[in-house]
Structures are given as C-alpha cells and as structure tokens.
Amino acid sequence: MSRKGLGAITGVAKDQLLAAGRATRKAGLQRTLDRAVPKAKTDRTPAGGFDFGSLEAARQLKIHRAVGEALGIESPFFRSHDGRAAAHTVIGGETMINWSSYDYVGLNGHPRIAAAAQEAIDQFGTSVSASRVVSGERKVHRDLEKAIARFLGVEDAVVMVSGHATNVTTIGHMLTPKDLVLADAFIHNSVVEGVRLSGATRLTFRHNDLEHLEALLDRHRANHSRVLIAVEGLYSMDGDSPPLRPLVELKNRYDAWLLVDEAHALGVVGATGRGLAERDDVDPNAVEFWMGTLSKTLCSCGGFIAGSTALVEYLKATAPGFVFSVGLPAAAAVAAKTAIDILDEEPERGTELCRSGQRFLNGAKAMGFDVGTSEGSAVIPIIIGDSILAAMVSHKLSKAGVNVQPIIFPAVPENAARLRFFITSNHTDEDVDQTLAALKKCMDETLSAGEGLKQLAEGLSRQG
Numbered sequence: 001m002s003r004k005g006l007g008a009i010t011g012v013a014k015d016q017l018l019a020a021g022r023a024t025r026k027a028g029l030q031r032t033l034d035r036a037v038p039k040a041k042t043d044r045t046p047a048g049g050f051d052f053g054s055l056e057a058a059r060q061l062k063i064h065r066a067v068g069e070a071l072g073i074e075s076p077f078f079r080s081h082d083g084r085a086a087a088h089t090v091i092g093g094e095t096m097i098n099w100s101s102y103d104y105v106g107l108n109g110h111p112r113i114a115a116a117a118q119e120a121i122d123q124f125g126t127s128v129s130a131s132r133v134v135s136g137e138r139k140v141h142r143d144l145e146k147a148i149a150r151f152l153g154v155e156d157a158v159v160m161v162s163g164h165a166t167n168v169t170t171i172g173h174m175l176t177p178k179d180l181v182l183a184d185a186f187i188h189n190s191v192v193e194g195v196r197l198s199g200a201t202r203l204t205f206r207h208n209d210l211e212h213l214e215a216l217l218d219r220h221r222a223n224h225s226r227v228l229i230a231v232e233g234l235y236s237m238d239g240d241s242p243p244l245r246p247l248v249e250l251k252n253r254y255d256a257w258l259l260v261d262e263a264h265a266l267g268v269v270g271a272t273g274r275g276l277a278e279r280d281d282v283d284p285n286a287v288e289f290w291m292g293t294l295s296k297t298l299c300s301c302g303g304f305i306a307g308s309t310a311l312v313e314y315l316k317a318t319a320p321g322f323v324f325s326v327g328l329p330a331a332a333a334v335a336a337k338t339a340i341d342i343l344d345e346e347p348e349r350g351t352e353l354c355r356s357g358q359r360f361l362n363g364a365k366a367m368g369f370d371v372g373t374s375e376g377s378a379v380i381p382i383i384i385g386d387s388i389l390a391a392m393v394s395h396k397l398s399k400a401g402v403n404v405q406p407i408i409f410p411a412v413p414e415n416a417a418r419l420r421f422f423i424t425s426n427h428t429d430e431d432v433d434q435t436l437a438a439l440k441k442c443m444d445e446t447l448s449a450g451e452g453l454k455q456l457a458e459g460l461s462r463q464g
C-alpha cells in the first residue's frame with residue numbers, strides 16, 4: 001500500500017491504515033515462517049538427553065537462517081577474517097574496505113605494540129595463570145593501571161579480563177536491591193546485566209534526554225538508598241553522546257553516582273582522546289566511575305574502572321570478577337599500555353578519525369541517507385528501518401568489496417534497523433567516497449518497494 005493512493009484521508013487515519021497493512025503483511029509472513037520452520041515435537045534427542053534445539057530461541061535462530069537462505073544472503077555474523085582487525089581486511093581471499101572494526105586510531109598490529117607484546121610473552125609466558133590477589137600479579141598490571149589513570153586524569157584504575165565482565169562485576173557488586181539504576185535507554189548490555197546481578201531497580205530514561213532523567217530522579221530518588229546514573233561517552237549504535245556538565249550537576253544535586261562507559265569514546269572523543277571530560281572541560285574526578293575497554297582503541301583485551309583510590313582499592317579487594325578471576329595476560333597488559341603511550345605521543349590520530357567521520361557523515365547526508373543523531377566521529381549508522389533490507393544491502397555491499405554489519409531486530413527496534421559504520425583513522429578519503437557510492441548503488445537496487453519481503457515470501461514458499 002503506498003501513501004500516494006491515500007490522498008483524501010487525514011494524516012492519522014492514513015498512518016493507521018498503513019500500520020494495519022504492515023501488520024497484515026507481517027502476520028502472513030509469520031505463518032509462512034512457522035510452516036518453513038515448524039515447532040519441535042519432542043525435547044529429547046535420540047539418545048534420551050535434552051535437545052536444546054527444541055527451545056523456542058533455537059527455533060528463532062533457525063528462522064533467521066531460513067530467512068537468509070530464502071533471500072540468498074550469507075550470514076553476516078561470524079564472518080572469518082584472514083588478518084588483523086583494521087580499516088581494510090581480507091575475507092575469503094578478498095581484500096575489502098572494513099567498517100566493522102573498533103581499531104579506531106589504527107593501532108592494531110602497530111610494530112611497537114607487537115614487539116612489546118612479544119617481549120612480554122618471552123618474559124612472562126602467555127598466561128599469568130591465577131588471580132592477581134593470589135599469584136597472578138606482575139609489574140605490567142600496575143604499569144597499565146597507572147597509565148590509564150594518568151591518561152584520564154584520575155587517581156587510579158583497576159583492569160579486569162573483559163570489558164563486559166568489568167561492568168557486570170562492578171555494578172553487580174557496588175549496588176544492592178535497595179538501590180536504583182537510571183540508565184540511558186541505549187545503554188550497553190553489560191550495564192543491564194550488572195544491574196540484574198545487583199538486584200537493584202532499573203529504570204531507563206529516553207536516550208540523551210536529561211529532562212526525563214531529572215523527572216525520574218525527582219520521583220524515585222527518595223525511595224532508594226544509592227542511585228547510579230549510567231551513560232556512554234559515545235553510543236555504539238548511534239554515534240552520539242550526552243553532555244557531561246549537566247549530568248554531573250544533576251547527579252550531585254540528587255546525591256547519585258555517575259558511571260560513564262567510555263568503550264567507544266577513549267581515544268576518539270576530546271581533543272586528545274581523553275573522552276567526555278576532556279571534550280566538556282569537566283574535572284574527571286567529579287565522576288565516580290570511568291569505565292572503558294582495552295579491546296577497541298587500545299587494541300588489546302580486557303576492561304577497566306578508573307576513579308578514586310578508595311574505589312579502586314575496594315574493587316581490588318572485593319569485586320568477585322576481579323578477586324576470583326585470572327589477571328590479564330602480560331602481553332595484553334603491555335599492548336594496552338604501549339597503545340596509551342602512542343596515543344599520548346600522537347594525539348593527531350583521533351583528529352584524523354574525526355576528519356574521516358565528518359567526510360562520511362556529510363557525504364551520506366548529501367545522498368539523503370538517514371544518519372540519525374550521529375556526531376560523525378567513530379560511529380555512523382545508516383538507518384534503513386527494515387531488518388531484511390539492511391541484511392540485503394550489507395550482503396550486496398560485501399560483494400562490492402565493502403564489509404559492514406547490519407544491525408537488525410531485536411538488537412534495535414525493527415524501524416531502526418541499520419548498517420553501522422565504524423570509522424578509523426586509517427580509512428582514506430577514497431575508502432569513504434568509494435563506500436558511499438557503493439552504498440547508494442546497492443541501496444537503490446534493493447530499496448524498491450517491498451522487494452525484500454516479496455523475495456523472502458517466494459524463497460520461503462519454495463523451501464516450505
């Protein structure tokens with residue numbers, strides 16, 4: 001049904017009619033999918049064990065696969081790369097422009113980092129084998145923590161073996177069922193899991209909407225012992241960020257704690273990559289928890305919490321994910337520390353990234369693409385609003401030498417399905433221009449009305 005044929009009716013009625021049309025189409029699609037991937041009749045394997053394939057979640061995965069096959073597109077997930085994560089990659093022998101790495105400032109594989117990591121392996125082996133509390137401690141751990149704290153301008157830091165686990169264990173440990181977490185609607189899953197573990201109440205405020213946050217603080221603050229506000233320094237789905245100054249003012253006024261997850265902001269946001277505090281000229285010591293990962297800009301693996309000495313000492317003595325988990329391998333610690341040293345010496349890497357991000361953002365806007373609220377630095381979405389079309393365009397782009405991931409329902413709402421481009425300082429102007437031209441071509445070819453759904457229905461009926 002097109003909007004054109006509905007000229008005589010009001011806007012609201014028109015929208016209702018279109019929504020009804022979409023719902024009918026979806027119901028038809030659901031019936032076709034149910035026929036193509038029927039529900040399991042038994043939850044037992046032939047050997048008598050439980051068959052996990054009988055779970056509804058497993059059926060949903062089969063449905064995703066069936067949809068992909070019907071559309072003739074390979075799964076964009078678990079694509080195997082033959083080399084390092086960087087601005088360019090090799091997949092199945094083909095060199096591609098890669099928009100799916102977090103190597104934001106182009107340090108992955110840097111000769112100085114590789115040499116330092118190799119030396120660390122020669123000296124310490126590939127594992128420190130135990131929790132640092134018992135016998136896993138090596139000097140390289142403290143060197144890294146001190147470098148992070150100095151880089152961010154706070155008293156101290158603690159590193160853990162995974163970024164995700166850092167949020168889970170820190171939030172899970174610091175809060176109790178009497179507490180409240182107010183999280184931005186687009187906050188990362190690791191924060192959500194941490195809150196779940198803590199038993200605290202979680203309420204979400206609309207994305208970057210501090211008026212909504214204030215209204216929630218006003219209504220709920222008095223009912224809870226501690227309150228934590230959780231935001232990201234640069235949102236990984238949308239490439240935008242909150243203003244830090246009013247956030248700090250709010251959390252002080254309501255006697256709350258603030259956690260800023262800088263996973264995507266470190267090395268990217270602020271004149272020298274020191275994140276939101278640098279960009280907004282706020283004393284970093286005013287924020288209780290600076291969280292970050294070692295896996296993106298710092299091209300290693302692990303996570304950190306940076307803040308006051310008292311906080312760091314407390315986490316190191318009591319947080320289960322630190323106390324009862326192995327220390328970082330020395331090579332990972334040294335790689336991240338060397339990356340910080342290079343960031344210190346070469347702050348122009350972040351500037352270069354932002355230049356490419358602006359070129360991409362402006363070029364995409366000029367072509368009429370919906371880039372949402374992206375600020376045009378490290379993360380730029382192209383919002384397509386239809387999971388199937390997003391997957392089809394991503395597939396077509398892969399055939400044109402461009403690797404970009406589709407982000408589809410349920411990771412984002414269906415009407416926000418998108419392609420997500422991660423910009424790095426090593427992407428060239430040609431990479432940006434070539435990609436945008438290919439994107440336009442692939443989109444034009446794919447985006448003719450309903451093509452995705454029609455192709456899907458035909459493909460599934462052939463399978464069913």
Ligand SMILES: Cc1ncc(COP(=O)(O)O)c(C=O)c1O
Binds near residue numbers: 164236263296
């Ligand atoms: C905002 C945010 N926080 C935390 C994490 C977890 O970090 P890691 O992948 O290093 O475990 C991620 C991962 O992408 C992230 O985007």
